[in-house]
Amino acid sequence: MQIRQLVKNEDIPYDLLLLADPSRTVVDNYLNRDYTYVAEQNNEIIGIVVLFPLDNKSIEIKNIAVREDFQKKGIGVVLLNHAEMVAQKLGYKFLIIGTADISGSPIVLYEKFGFCRYGVKKNFFVENYDEPIVDNGFQCIDMVMLKKEIS
Numbered sequence: 509m510q511i512r513q514l515v516k517n518e519d520i521p522y523d524l525l526l527l528a529d530p531s532r533t534v535v536d537n538y539l540n541r542d543y544t545y546v547a548e549q550n551n552e553i554i555g556i557v558v559l560f561p562l563d564n565k566s567i568e569i570k571n572i573a574v575r576e577d578f579q580k581k582g583i584g585v586v587l588l589n590h591a592e593m594v595a596q597k598l599g600y601k602f603l604i605i606g607t608a609d610i611s612g613s614p615i616v617l618y619e620k621f622g623f624c625r626y627g628v629k630k631n632f633f634v635e636n637y638d639e640p641i642v643d644n645g646f647q648c649i650d651m652v653m654l655k656k657e658i659s
């Protein structure tokens with residue numbers, strides 16, 4: 509498996525991006541090829557991570573997803589490591605990630621990776637999406653924000 513930047517003119521793997529974020533409109537608002545990395549195996553894209561600079565100190569992982577048949581094999585952690593390495597090289601001090609505050613969310617994975625909770629965006633999923641967002645049978649309301657100091 510290799511991780512590489514999504515190149516110019518290459519199709520955007522929306523099938524993967526929509527696993528993590530169900531609104532294509534929202535995805536298009538943060539997607540930038542310069543900050544999008546894909547995990548590829550046998551010429552197939554099986555994972556993706558999208559970064560988005562917030563200010564000169566912080567960069568956020570706006571989307572991270574692994575194809576369903578490749579989940580729970582460590583690829584998520586490889587993508588998190590790649591995002592951290594890129595953010596460090598670019599000189600950022602904090603890597604940020606947000607996720608729904610529901611049972612079964614990947615918060616445990618992020619905390620194991622060294623992220624710490626620092627805030628909550630109240631009603632984020634209600635205010636930013638046209639339809640209710642339901643994950644694992646739970647409606648997503650608030651977004652928990654986590655950060656990791658990387659320098």
Ligand code: COA
Nearest residue numbers: 527528572573574579580581582583584585607613614617
């Ligand atoms: N909840 C709890 N633990 C989780 C988890 C989840 N949703 N996803 C992964 N983990 C755990 C794994 O069990 C594993 O723990 P272990 O090493 O103790 O066994 C560890 O985290 C590493 O997992 P890994 O195999 O690297 O993760 P992955 O390749 O399955 O990728 C996601 C993780 C979240 C990217 C993947 O499940 C995914 O694409 N989900 C759908 C999209 C999504 O929800 N994205 C995140 C939006 S915030």
